[in-house]
Amino acid sequence: MIDKLGLYLQYPFVRYALIVGVLIALCSSLLGVTLVLKRFSFIGDGLSHVAFGAMAIASVFNLTNEMLIVLPVTVISAVLLLRTGQNAKIKGDAAIAMISVGALAFGYLLMNVFSTSSNLSGDVCSTLFGSTSILTLTGREVWLCVALSVAVVIIFIFFYNKIFAVTFDEAFARAVGTKAEAYNLLIAVVTAVIIVIAMNLVGSLLISALVIFPALSAMRIFRSFKSVTVCSAVLSVVCAFLGMIISILAGTPVGSTIVAVDVAAFIIFYVTGMVKGGIQK
Amino acid sequence: MSLLEVRELALGYESHKITENISFTVNSGDYLCIVGENGSGKSTLMKTLLGLQEAISGSIETGDGLKRSEIGYLPQQTVVQKDFPASVREIVLSGCQARSGLRPFYSSGEKALAAENMERMGITKLARRCYRELSGGQQQRVLLARALCATRRLLLLDEPVSGLDPVVTAEMYGLISELNASGITIIMISHDIAAALRYASHILHIGSSIFFGTKDEYLASGAGKAFLMQQEGGSGK
Ligand SMILES: Nc1ncnc2c1ncn2[C@@H]1O[C@H](COP(=O)(O)OP(=O)(O)OP(=O)(O)O)[C@@H](O)[C@H]1O
Ligand SMILES: [Mg+2]
Numbered sequence: 001m002i003d004k005l006g007l008y009l010q011y012p013f014v015r016y017a018l019i020v021g022v023l024i025a026l027c028s029s030l031l032g033v034t035l036v037l038k039r040f041s042f043i044g045d046g047l048s049h050v051a052f053g054a055m056a057i058a059s060v061f062n063l064t065n066e067m068l069i070v071l072p073v074t075v076i077s078a079v080l081l082l083r084t085g086q087n088a089k090i091k092g093d094a095a096i097a098m099i100s101v102g103a104l105a106f107g108y109l110l111m112n113v114f115s116t117s118s119n120l121s122g123d124v125c126s127t128l129f130g131s132t133s134i135l136t137l138t139g140r141e142v143w144l145c146v147a148l149s150v151a152v153v154i155i156f157i158f159f160y161n162k163i164f165a166v167t168f169d170e171a172f173a174r175a176v177g178t179k180a181e182a183y184n185l186l187i188a189v190v191t192a193v194i195i196v197i198a199m200n201l202v203g204s205l206l207i208s209a210l211v212i213f214p215a216l217s218a219m220r221i222f223r224s225f226k227s228v229t230v231c232s233a234v235l236s237v238v239c240a241f242l243g244m245i246i247s248i249l250a251g252t253p254v255g256s257t258i259v260a261v262d263v264a265a266f267i268i269f270y271v272t273g274m275v276k277g278g279i280q281k
Numbered sequence: 282m283s284l285l286e287v288r289e290l291a292l293g294y295e296s297h298k299i300t301e302n303i304s305f306t307v308n309s310g311d312y313l314c315i316v317g318e319n320g321s322g323k324s325t326l327m328k329t330l331l332g333l334q335e336a337i338s339g340s341i342e343t344g345d346g347l348k349r350s351e352i353g354y355l356p357q358q359t360v361v362q363k364d365f366p367a368s369v370r371e372i373v374l375s376g377c378q379a380r381s382g383l384r385p386f387y388s389s390g391e392k393a394l395a396a397e398n399m400e401r402m403g404i405t406k407l408a409r410r411c412y413r414e415l416s417g418g419q420q421q422r423v424l425l426a427r428a429l430c431a432t433r434r435l436l437l438l439d440e441p442v443s444g445l446d447p448v449v450t451a452e453m454y455g456l457i458s459e460l461n462a463s464g465i466t467i468i469m470i471s472h473d474i475a476a477a478l479r480y481a482s483h484i485l486h487i488g489s490s491i492f493f494g495t496k497d498e499y500l501a502s503g504a505g506k507a508f509l510m511q512q513e514g515g516s517g518k
Contacts, residue, residue: 037365158385165375168367169359175331176379176431177349223411224368 001249008248016142017254021240023149024198025210025258029236030156031191032215033229034167043081043188044211046100047195048204050077053107055199060114067144071196077103078192082184148197152190159186164225202255213262214239220266220273239265283308283344284435284466285330290339292325298337299325305485305493309345309434312458312467314481316474321488323470324357327439330468350379353432355424357439357470361413369415369423370408373399376430391430398426401456403449417444425453429460436460438469442476454480 008014035041054073058066081096156163165173166183174180198207214236218228243258250257283306291301299322307313315323329336331354353376361367376398377391387395399405402422407415412423421444428436441457442450458480461467471477477484484499486492492502500506 033366037362161375161378161381161385161387164367164371165378168361168365168372168375169356171328171333171356172354172359172427173375173378175333175349175354175356175437176352176376178378219364219366223366223414224409225366225371226368228366 004249005245014248016139018241018244020142020145021244021254021258022237023146024194025214025236025240026233027149027152027156027194028198028207028210029214029232030153030229031187031194032211032213032232032236033218033225034163034187035191036212036215036219037167038187040187040191041208041212042096042100043078044191044195045208046081046096046103047074047078047192048199048207049100049107050074050103051196051199052204053103053110055204056107056110060110067141067196070199071193074192074196075189078188079185082188145197148193152194155186155190159183160229163187168225202258206255206259209259209262210236210240213259213266217262217266217269220269221276235265235269236262284311284347286340286342286344287330288340288342290326290329290341291337292322292329293337294325294334296337300487300491301337301339302491303339303485303487303493305483307466307468307483309466310461310464311483312461312481313469313483313485314477315468315470315485315487316472316477317486317488323487324439326487327354327437327468327470331437347434350382351433351435352379353428353430353436355428355436355438355441357443359420359424363413365413367412368408369399369404369410369412370395372412372423373404373408373426373430376427379431380433395426395430398429401429402426418446418449421445422449432460432465434464435466435468438467440470440472442471442473 009018035044051070051074054070055066057073058069061069077099081099162173162178162183165178166180166187170180194211195204195207198210202210214232215228217235218231222228222231239261240258243261244254246252246261247254247257285307287306288304289301290303291298292303293299303326305313315326317323325334328334330341331352332349373395374387374392377387377395381387381391396405399408402425404419404422404426407419407423412420415423421441425438425441428438436457438457442453445453454476457467457469461480469477469481478496478500481496483495484492486499490503492499494502
């Protein structure tokens with residue numbers, strides 16, 4: 001088995017996939033804690049569907065670099081979603097559901113009507129579940145992913161304390177002069193970026209899992225924001241790595257294998273949390 | 282120029298008026314106590330002063346170069362989700378946030394300030410505990426410590442002693458007047474009229490009648506007498 005792994009690791013595309021996968025897992029877990037606590041879990045879901053729709057448009061126009069259209073569209077939607085969440089003419093969750101389902105349907109429709117590909121359902125399936133795309137990354141895409149991931153990590157570390165303040169008690173933060181709107185915007189934009197890069201790894205349907213599972217798992221056991229953040233980052237990276245190795249060795253789809261490992265980790269953390277809580281009481 | 286000048290303010294939620302014609306001024310070093318019945322709009326006034334919500338009409342002007350980042354605030358209620366992971370220390374430190382500006386990390390001075398305020402509130406031992414697992418009174422102390430970290434010139438307190446035991450309540454009042462003596466302006470909402478009259482320099486009464494003036498003027502006024510009678514009638518069983 002080790003031999004087989006070694007053999008695979010000789011291929012650059014496998015190494016690319018591992019690097020990108022680990023980075024994506026790291027980024028998505030960082031903001032996960034905030035998104036879960038702000039009750040924004042579904043924004044991730046909604047945005048990933050928007051990204052799917054944008055992807056469909058890109059493929060209809062035969063754009064070579066899909067990111068050019070997917071990234072801006074997703075970022076703009078993130079900003080708009082956050083706005084509606086605040087103004088609440090249409091309630092936040094309803095707005096998200098509307099946009100997400102609408103984009104999904106529209107994207108599929110576009111692909112169906114205009115697609116020239118012979119394997120349409122295969123294309124759709126891989127966009128939704130990210131089945132193979134991670135293994136077909138070009139060097140340029142890898143670099144883009146790396147650059148965006150590094151940017152996300154730096155932004156997160158730089159604004160970590162602000163993000164905590166705005167997440168914990170937005171009214172207090174605003175009262176003492178923190179620009180809460182600006183940071184909410186930042187969170188939305190970074191979320192959008194993460195989702196666009198994570199689509200390569202797990203596809204648009206499974207991204208939410210990558211964002212929320214590590215955070216939820218860490219919250220079972222840890223009790224401070226910092227420890228939860230660190231734990232969910234580590235956990236996410238470990239799960240993504242394991243998931244990718246398993247999928248290479250067993251030939252399973254990458255995205256769903258990673259998510260399955262995340263779910264398994266959640267169950268372990270959940271039980272551990274219960275046992276620990278039981279002992280403390 | 283005074284620190285805060287409020288003129289003809291009308292308060293409410295989405296054009297539903299709660300109270301109107303509120304005018305008062307706060308000068309540097311004042312200790313203003315806001316009193317009034319439940320639901321009269323005290324917390325709403327405080328939120329409006331902080332810019333957390335819009336006034337229906339009227340003006341709020343700040344003077345003396347007061348900056349938002351020099352204000353500390355203790356909300357009446359902080360709705361924290363049940364599963365929020367946050368340690369006491371993290372929360373108290375977040376009070377230093379406004380003063381740290383764009384700097385990404387807290388300086389050692391800010392950490393020392395947080396430690397000092399935790400010591401003051403007697404929660405040093407709880408520093409590593411999770412906020413949501415504390416009792417109501419302990420949580421109140423944590424939020425007070427956070428407010429103290431944020432305060433440099435003005436401290437707004439919405440019922441700071443609710444949920445505190447008598448010993449800590451007395452300490453709290455002592456601490457607030459110490460802060461006041463050191464030059465920090467205090468605006469406090471309280472139902473404890475006796476304490477208000479003991480410590481405050483000015484009283485703002487809102488409700489069916491609005492009164493603003495110094496403590497002595499309040500005692501002599503109709504509103505003050507009526508409210509005092511009512512309070513004594515309520516507590517003098
Ligand atoms: N978010 C809100 N939306 C609409 N109305 C509100 C809201 N919050 C408070 N109110 C109403 O505004 C009025 C004043 O509320 P406020 O909280 O300012 O009272 P208060 O003087 O602080 O009372 P208490 O002594 O109980 O703290 C109440 O009648 C209340 O029902
Ligand atoms: Mg109130």
